[in-house]
Amino acid sequence: MAEIKITRTSDPRADRCGERRLRGRPQVRPDCETRQLIYEAARHEFSDNGYAATSIESVARRAGVSTKTLYRLIPKKAALFAGMTSDRIERFLSEINLESIDHSELDEALFAALMACANLALDKEVVALQSMVLQEAGKFSDLAGAFYRNGIQRAVKALADWLTAQQKRGLIEIDDAEEVAGMLLGMVADAPRRATMFGGVPLPSRPQIEARVRRCIGIFLRGYRAA
Known part of the structure; x- marks a missing residue:
């Protein structure tokens, strides 16, 4: 039988980030993980509400991040849609x-x-x-x-x-x-x-x-x- 091999890592986000948290330090979420949360939230917001009605603020709320953080990582809504x-x-x-x-x-x-x-x-x-x-x-x-x-x-x-x-x-x-x-x-x-x-x-x-x-x-x- 033909097969599709599904290759998954034990922690895909860690592999994409290429970062390891050090013991004894506060666990600060890497920017790449925050982007993943933002993209996932944006996917739902755009799908549910359309492009015009979706705001940076609504995406930030759904992602559980501050608007300031979102603007720092993705400064424009067009870039948010393209990245998503x-x-x-x-x-x-x-x-x-x-x-x-x-x-x-x-x-x-x-x-x-x-x-x-x-x-x-x-x-x-x-x-x-x-x-x-x-x-x-x-x-x-x-x-x-x-x-x-x-x-x-x-x-x-x-x-x-x-x-x-x-x-x-x-x-x-x-x-x-x-x-x-x-x-x-x-x-x-x-x-x-x-x-x-x-x-x-x-x-x-x-x-x-x-x-x-x-x-x-x-x-x-x-x-x-x-x-």
Whole structure:
């Protein structure tokens, strides 16, 4: 069976911070840990209230930090949104490691890869954020660009890198890995996401996502599996 290896550290925040608290000294929280609290609070505030109605003060209250601390670490709301989306995708990319497998397991490997991406693309809060971006991008010109660069495009790049590795092993034949990755993610997520955002349809259940991914794989491999 193909597998996704999930690599988790015993304390991810400690690893990201690269800091160790010394014995006998007051335990002062590192800035990187405080940023994680802020990004998590911002994710909920933006999702619940929209960009315009979210304030630095409301994020600080939800994060349990002072407004002064938040402004010191992240001085503008636009930077807060960009950092929050970047942090969300960083967590996704750091926890998912698609291992290369042999030819006989290509179908299952592709299934694992696309399910990992679908878990992000069809996440309830991610879809809510994308809906918010579409609604408010006209008033805040940098909003859509930040979401695209820090979220959508990085997920496409991660899948494109995996596809490139499979091409180098002779398992598939593709011309443009990023274009193909975008097509695959579009087949998997775009229609269900649009139905939710514009039609009020509930996001698909996991069995429904799995069935959709299987159908997309069949279409893809008919055109791109190496002879």
